[in-house]
Amino acid sequence: MTYAHPLQADINPYLRTPLVESVSLSRLAGCRVFLKYECSQPSGSFKSRGLGMLVHHSVNEAKKLGYEQRPHFYSSSGGNAGYATALACTLYDAPCTVVMPVISKKIMQQKIKATGAKVILHGNNIQEADLYLRGLLNKRKEEDDFNCVYCHPFDNPVIWEGHSTIVDEIIDADINISKLRAVACSVGGGGLLNGIVQGLLRNGLTIPVIGIETEGAPTLQKTMEKNQVTHLETFDTVATSLACKYVPQKTLEYCQNYDIRSVLVSDKQAVTSCIKFSFDHNVIVEPACGACLASIYFSKLDHLGLNLQPDDAVVIIVCGGSSTTFEDLHEFAISLA
Structure with a gap:
């Protein structure tokens, strides 16, 4: 394929996404919860x-x-x-x-x-x-x-650099960074987590990053437990986007040198959170994203020692996903009942 038109350096393959405070999730969490709407990207996800x-x-x-x-x-x-x-x-x-x-x-x-x-x-x-x-x-x-x-879907430094732009936008948004206590994201292969940590470090911040997985795909948690890159051979989760065999060496290094905290949620909690989120915010996301939302809907942050106060802020990365319909969510819910 020859060049159909001159390359324009200003073509941007991703969008600047909204950062919106959620009244319903803030009420549940007892602090200010901000949603980074990566589901509004052209592909429907942070990818x-x-x-x-x-x-x-x-x-x-x-x-x-x-x-x-x-x-x-x-x-x-x-x-x-x-x-x-x-x-x-x-x-x-x-x-x-x-x-x-x-x-x-x-x-x-x-x-x-x-x-x-x-x-x-x-x-x-x-x-x-x-x-x-x-x-x-x-x-x-x-x-x-x-x-x-x-x-590669996640194991490439250029990809992490792309994901790190999320942090730049958070800092540019109308949010008091001095009150930001954590950034939470779902973890499959660790590319998003790597990008978030990279972006925070580049901006001189050491805010804890919460990595959330389903119980049937605990790749990050196993790596943290063993303090070495660990390969999982089997998975049992409806959040198929999280079913990655390993996280990169760089993710392990961040776990060793940065404040990364791991949380596991059940498939039922992830799917239920997707359904609740669709009613609360009129947005459909896949279970991999629901895992992160479950950290609020099911009070998973309460046990991480964050000591959140009413004026503190937490950012939830709504990573999105394009493969799930509302009908799919109901089928998942029925199968997990």
């Missing part, structure tokens, strides 16, 4: 920041190196990461291939195809899809085509 920055960075680097064609981006994903990559590629007229497990939700297959990306269904899980994708990349390189980019 637009990290994967979008990776696409933007790679296109610029290819141009600097004198490539006449834009890079071909390759993603293995069951949903949000692949969708964010594909959408970002549309901004830069860059080709994109997404390999998805055959069990991926039809709604995500359709959304990714609608961007113009090539979708390949292969394997019964993300590991098998990723192995196939890497084979495609190796074949391209054997053909002396090095202008291709592997888009």
